[in-house]
Amino acid sequence: xxxxxxxxxxxxxxxxxxxxxxxxxxxxxxxxxxxxxxxxxxxxxxxxxxxxxxxxxxxxxxxxxxxxxxxxxxxxxxxxxxxxxxxxxxxxxxxxxxxxxxxxxxxxxxxxxxxxxxxxxxxxxxxxxxxxxxxxxxxxxxxxxxxxxxxxxxxxxxxxxxxxxxxxxxxxxxxxxxxxxxxxxxxxxxxxxxxxxxxxxxxxxxxxxxxxxxxxxxxxxxxxxxxxxxxxxxxxxxxxxxxxxxxxxxxxxxxxxxxxxxxxxxxxxxxxxxxxxxxxxxxxxxxxxxxxxxxxxxxxxxxxxxxxxxxxxxxxxxxxxxxxxxxxxxxxxxxxxxx
Amino acid sequence: xxxxxxxxxxxxxxxxxxxxxxxxxxxxxxxxxxxxxxxxxxxxxxxxxxxxxxxxxxxxxxxxxxxxxxxxxxxxxxxxxxxxxxxxxxxxxxxxxxxxxxxxxxxxxxxxxxxxxxxxxxxxxxxxxxxxxxxxxxxxxxxxxxxxxxxxxxxxxxxxxxxxxxxxxxxxxxxxxxxxxxxxxxxxxxxxxxxxxxxxxxxxxxxxxxxxxxxxxxxxxxxxxxxxxxxxxxxxxxxxxxxxxxxxxxxxxxxxxxxxxxxxxxxxxxxxxxxxxxxxxxxxxxxxxxxxxxxxxxxxxxxxxxxxxxxxxxxxxxxxxxxxxxxxxxxxxxxxxxx
DNA sequence: ACTCATATTGGCAGCGCTGCCAACCGAAAA
DNA sequence: TTTTCGGTTGGCAGCGCTGCCAATATGAGT
Numbered sequence: 001x002x003x004x005x006x007x008x009x010x011x012x013x014x015x016x017x018x019x020x021x022x023x024x025x026x027x028x029x030x031x032x033x034x035x036x037x038x039x040x041x042x043x044x045x046x047x048x049x050x051x052x053x054x055x056x057x058x059x060x061x062x063x064x065x066x067x068x069x070x071x072x073x074x075x076x077x078x079x080x081x082x083x084x085x086x087x088x089x090x091x092x093x094x095x096x097x098x099x100x101x102x103x104x105x106x107x108x109x110x111x112x113x114x115x116x117x118x119x120x121x122x123x124x125x126x127x128x129x130x131x132x133x134x135x136x137x138x139x140x141x142x143x144x145x146x147x148x149x150x151x152x153x154x155x156x157x158x159x160x161x162x163x164x165x166x167x168x169x170x171x172x173x174x175x176x177x178x179x180x181x182x183x184x185x186x187x188x189x190x191x192x193x194x195x196x197x198x199x200x201x202x203x204x205x206x207x208x209x210x211x212x213x214x215x216x217x218x219x220x221x222x223x224x225x226x227x228x229x230x231x232x233x234x235x236x237x238x239x240x241x242x243x244x245x246x247x248x249x250x251x252x253x254x255x256x257x258x259x260x261x262x263x264x265x266x267x268x269x270x271x272x273x274x275x276x277x278x279x280x281x282x283x284x285x286x287x288x289x290x291x292x293x294x295x296x297x298x299x300x301x302x303x304x305x306x307x308x309x310x311x312x313x314x315x316x317x318x319x320x321x322x323x324x325x326x327x328x329x330x331x332x333x334x335x336x337x338x339x
Numbered sequence: 340x341x342x343x344x345x346x347x348x349x350x351x352x353x354x355x356x357x358x359x360x361x362x363x364x365x366x367x368x369x370x371x372x373x374x375x376x377x378x379x380x381x382x383x384x385x386x387x388x389x390x391x392x393x394x395x396x397x398x399x400x401x402x403x404x405x406x407x408x409x410x411x412x413x414x415x416x417x418x419x420x421x422x423x424x425x426x427x428x429x430x431x432x433x434x435x436x437x438x439x440x441x442x443x444x445x446x447x448x449x450x451x452x453x454x455x456x457x458x459x460x461x462x463x464x465x466x467x468x469x470x471x472x473x474x475x476x477x478x479x480x481x482x483x484x485x486x487x488x489x490x491x492x493x494x495x496x497x498x499x500x501x502x503x504x505x506x507x508x509x510x511x512x513x514x515x516x517x518x519x520x521x522x523x524x525x526x527x528x529x530x531x532x533x534x535x536x537x538x539x540x541x542x543x544x545x546x547x548x549x550x551x552x553x554x555x556x557x558x559x560x561x562x563x564x565x566x567x568x569x570x571x572x573x574x575x576x577x578x579x580x581x582x583x584x585x586x587x588x589x590x591x592x593x594x595x596x597x598x599x600x601x602x603x604x605x606x607x608x609x610x611x612x613x614x615x616x617x618x619x620x621x622x623x624x625x626x627x628x629x630x631x632x633x634x635x636x637x638x639x640x641x642x643x644x645x646x647x648x649x650x651x652x653x654x655x656x657x658x659x660x661x662x663x664x665x666x667x668x669x670x671x672x673x674x675x676x677x678x
Numbered sequence: 679a680c681t682c683a684t685a686t687t688g689g690c691a692g693c694g695c696t697g698c699c700a701a702c703c704g705a706a707a708a
Numbered sequence: 709t710t711t712t713c714g715g716t717t718g719g720c721a722g723c724g725c726t727g728c729c730a731a732t733a734t735g736a737g738t
Binding site for chain 2: 015058060061062063064065067068073075083084086088089090092093096097100103105106107108109110121123124125126127128129147150151152235236237239240262265266269272273291292294295296297
């Protein structure tokens with residue numbers, strides 16, 4: 001019983017409305033609204049009276065009501081494949097900084113790399129009438145694309161530029177990354193190259209890197225010698241396991257390309273544990289440019305991607321209501337010491 | 340000009356309302372509402388007619404309006420210190436799974452470990468009238484606590500149990516973690532112990548671990564020999580740097596406790612690079628139980644924390660509208676090979 | 679003192695949906 | 709035939725705020 005009483009008291013507290021503030025301040029509702037949003041004109045003493053009442057009553061504006069009444073929503077919806085893959089927290093981090101500065105609010109949901117789930121979650125997001133929906137890459141179901149197009153809200157596709165954008169795209173070319181990785185290894189003189197990766201049907205961006213990587217090797221007349229694809233998400237452990245399996249099958253590799261740095265670190269540790277010397281016996285090349293790659297005894301050779309910047313720029317474009325466009329942030333090849 | 344026309348078309352598309360669906364289906368608004376929420380009673384043929392109209396018009400319910408009209412909001416607000424520290428993405432991951440299953444929506448913002456910012460962001464969150472606000476730990480400003488208490492919405496404090504909860508708390512005791520870490524090292528025979536950590540004023544949970552760790556050493560009559568605190572967030576690079584500095588000052592340490600696994604990995608790599616043999620010359624102990632700690636050549640000795648489970652349980656309690664309580668999920672000491 | 683432009687202000691109709699309530703519709707019961 | 713009752717259904721008043729517009733106040737100019 002004291003529980004329910006408490007609840008009621010809470011409810012009462014929570015329920016201070018604009019109208020009550022207006023009454024307490026002895027002004028009209030619209031005046032309070034103008035003062036709080038600092039929009040329109042009002043006198044200094046009015047402002048003080050209103051602020052005093054707000055303070056006294058502990059008024060917290062109701063954004064739900066505000067959003068319904070006005071037009072734009074200041075909500076930005078992220079539909080991301082994963083939170084385990086550090087890429088996405090990094091993007092969110094970049095975006096949230098900019099969004100918070102501009103009083104936007106981020107909402108998110110996680111698709112687990114499942115296009116069907118992406119469609120369902122995108123629909124759920126649209127129900128909040130966000131200012132923008134941000135998703136990873138270009139590979140969406142027909143339904144998702146149709147829905148987004150029809151929604152009238154801005155759409156930002158992140159971390160990929162190899163395809164046609166629905167509206168805005170911010171990122172870099174994964175195909176170019178795969179190509180440059182291969183070119184680098186070839187330039188360094190490696191010829192018997194293998195690959196260790198995770199599920200490419202789900203992570204289509206990793207798939208694009210892999211296929212361009214292979215094409216580049218083919219064009220050079222030194223095709224990929226062997227590859228090992230592990231089910232499940234990328235992880236250090238899987239990288240280690242993958243390299244172990246790959247080397248069991250292909251003993252004479254001189255370099256291995258990994259789907260990303262997590263996997264590459266696993267490979268690095270495998271070599272460390274097995275006494276395989278890097279890069280003289282085996283070279284290792286990753287993707288992402290994680291900080292940890294610089295802290296291991298031999299800095300990891302990899303490609304550094306602008307993950308945080310991708311989030312920042314995407315958010316800035318939305319805040320500024322920029323026209324449709326594709327922004328190429330590029331990437332940086334880190335020579336490192338492992339290849 | 341074609342741009343503005345496009346916008347208008349979009350707007351038109353986006354603007355399908357419940358009333359239009361009702362009209363198209365030849366039924367009343369409330370009937371459509373009942374069918375869509377599968378709540379209340381309606382006949383089978385009515386259901387079909389409504390669903391057909393929804394499909395035909397591409398209707399997406401407006402949750403903003405729905406939330407305003409009804410009472411509870413199905414929004415859960417996360418106010419987290421950081422997205423760089425993997426702890427928080429892990430918690431979000433656990434929570435988002437449960438929330439999505441229950442048609443709740445997660446919103447978040449990042450305080451950057453700043454209590455003042457936390458207060459501002461919590462206020463902004465409250466404006467969305469969420470069903471619950473989830474924050475890290477117990478250390479909030481007076482203002483934050485007061486505001487949350489007055490808000491009438493559920494509050495969940497995560498990842499800490501050493502203090503008094505506002506409402507619900509889910510996590511484990513950081514003090515116990517510090518204590519057990521020290522006890523483990525002592526049990527193993529280490530006596531000249533050092534510490535490498537990051538900014539403890541900001542990360543108060545790391546601070547609690549550190550102080551309990553020291554108390555335990557003191558109680559044993561073998562106080563901490565030296566410590567090195569680095570400004571800025573925890574990172575592998577800082578761990579490496581920290582250990583380097585620590586060893587420069589205290590040459591005869593036999594074990595080092597790190598504020599978390601990131602830092603510990605940095606220390607591990609430093610030893611690897613310097614040829615310091617682990618654990619015979621120097622033992623290393625971390626905190627968090629990251630996967631990568633198991634993949635390095637010598638598995639890291641550490642404490643594994645239930646980060647994902649913390650998010651899951653917290654979300655479940657909110658979904659179930661559980662009464663105020665503190666849930667201790669405990670942690671697991673991993674003996675590893677580095678201490 | 680009188681006029682007119684400008685600065686302030688309040689009233690009120692929605693935004694799109696939910697919740698309540700009255701109305702309606704057979705079919706079973708009287 | 710009339711009454712009864714549960715299953716269905718539509719109408720409509722808000723939820724709390726914003727945007728528009730009319731009303732009032734202020735102040736400078738003559």
